[in-house]
Amino acid sequence: MNRLFVCLFAVLFLARVSAAEEACASCIDGCACEEICSCNHEPRAPIGVMGDHVHHKGAWMVSYRYMFMNMDGTDSDVSGYMMRPKSMDMQMHMFGAMYTPINNLTIGLMLPYKVNNMDMEMGAMNMPMEMESEGFGDLKLSGTYRVWSSSVHQLLANLALSLPTGSMDEENGVARLPYSMQLGSGSYGLIPGITYTGLANGWGWGVQANGTFYLNENDHDYTLGNRYGLQAWGLRDLCSSSAVSLRLSGNRVENIDGADPQLNPMMTPLADPNLRAGTRLDLLAGIDYRIGPARLALEGGAPIAQELDGPQLETKWMVIGGLQVSF
Numbered sequence: 001m002n003r004l005f006v007c008l009f010a011v012l013f014l015a016r017v018s019a020a021e022e023a024c025a026s027c028i029d030g031c032a033c034e035e036i037c038s039c040n041h042e043p044r045a046p047i048g049v050m051g052d053h054v055h056h057k058g059a060w061m062v063s064y065r066y067m068f069m070n071m072d073g074t075d076s077d078v079s080g081y082m083m084r085p086k087s088m089d090m091q092m093h094m095f096g097a098m099y100t101p102i103n104n105l106t107i108g109l110m111l112p113y114k115v116n117n118m119d120m121e122m123g124a125m126n127m128p129m130e131m132e133s134e135g136f137g138d139l140k141l142s143g144t145y146r147v148w149s150s151s152v153h154q155l156l157a158n159l160a161l162s163l164p165t166g167s168m169d170e171e172n173g174v175a176r177l178p179y180s181m182q183l184g185s186g187s188y189g190l191i192p193g194i195t196y197t198g199l200a201n202g203w204g205w206g207v208q209a210n211g212t213f214y215l216n217e218n219d220h221d222y223t224l225g226n227r228y229g230l231q232a233w234g235l236r237d238l239c240s241s242s243a244v245s246l247r248l249s250g251n252r253v254e255n256i257d258g259a260d261p262q263l264n265p266m267m268t269p270l271a272d273p274n275l276r277a278g279t280r281l282d283l284l285a286g287i288d289y290r291i292g293p294a295r296l297a298l299e300g301g302a303p304i305a306q307e308l309d310g311p312q313l314e315t316k317w318m319v320i321g322g323l324q325v326s327f
């Protein structure tokens with residue numbers, strides 16, 4: 001008798017599971033069943049990852065991210081230069097909006113507001129000097145298209161266009177600030193990418209590769225170097241409303257092509273377009289919390305390896321906080 005009950009229960013349970021799986025499979029397209037199935041369309045990647053999800057048709061999402069990065073000390077000797085970088089703090093307030101006009105395609109807009117502070121030393125007397133720049137950076141228009149998906153996996157194609165809305169005329173009253181203190185690229189850029197994500201049994205994971213290619217020389221006779229990114233992450237649900245994550249993020253930046261004639265590379269390595277390249281691998285831990293349509297998330301980490309074609313400032317640590325609201 002007991003056995004019969006166990007068997008009956010197992011059959012019912014399996015029937016429920018397969019029904020939920022079927023619901024999930026159909027949910028990918030129309031998303032009539034978000035509540036029933038676990039294949040929800042909530043963001044599943046750590047907050048520092050962009051373009052990791054597509055919403056259901058007609059949905060909006062607005063987001064705000066705050067990013068802080070600290071750089072301190074140089075990777076090689078700077079004593080031969082007149083102006084020597086000591087440390088730098090980079091802050092970014094990133095405002096975003098996403099809309100899904102048709103199934104499987106989410107379009108978005110992202111505008112950063114940047115605040116850069118750098119401490120320098122000048123001359124033989126090590127005179128301290130500060131540089132500051134602040135303002136809007138380059139506006140990005142993005143599209144994320146779901147190429148393929150099942151109840152567990154999805155494959156997304158990403159493409160963004162970067163517009164030269166940020167200033168590259170930042171100065172301190174005496175001279176133009178070096179490349180890394182400027183707010184925009186001055187060029188149009190294309191950012192293609194590919195993203196894979198998985199979600200099952202309270203685990204989430206994903207991989208993303210992308211590149212940033214600046215298409216034209218800006219008004220100051222230079223083009224920022226290409227950027228390449230490759231990252232992988234894993235998430236674990238703590239409960240239905242909270243998850244923790246680990247992310248490995250690799251980034252490569254190439255040197256600047258051309259040179260701003262107002263910047264003198266003999267004065268400081270920051271003004272040398274051929275000392276800008278570098279490769280970095282960051283490890284970040286994150287936590288997020290979801291309440292209804294909102295998601296609050298925090299991620300922080302540090303490089304575990306970096307190789308700079310410097311003298312350049314070394315990245316020490318970074319944090320990213322964000323709030324996303326879907327409706």
Ligand SMILES: [Cu+2]
Nearest residue numbers: 053055061098
């Ligand atoms: Cu979204």
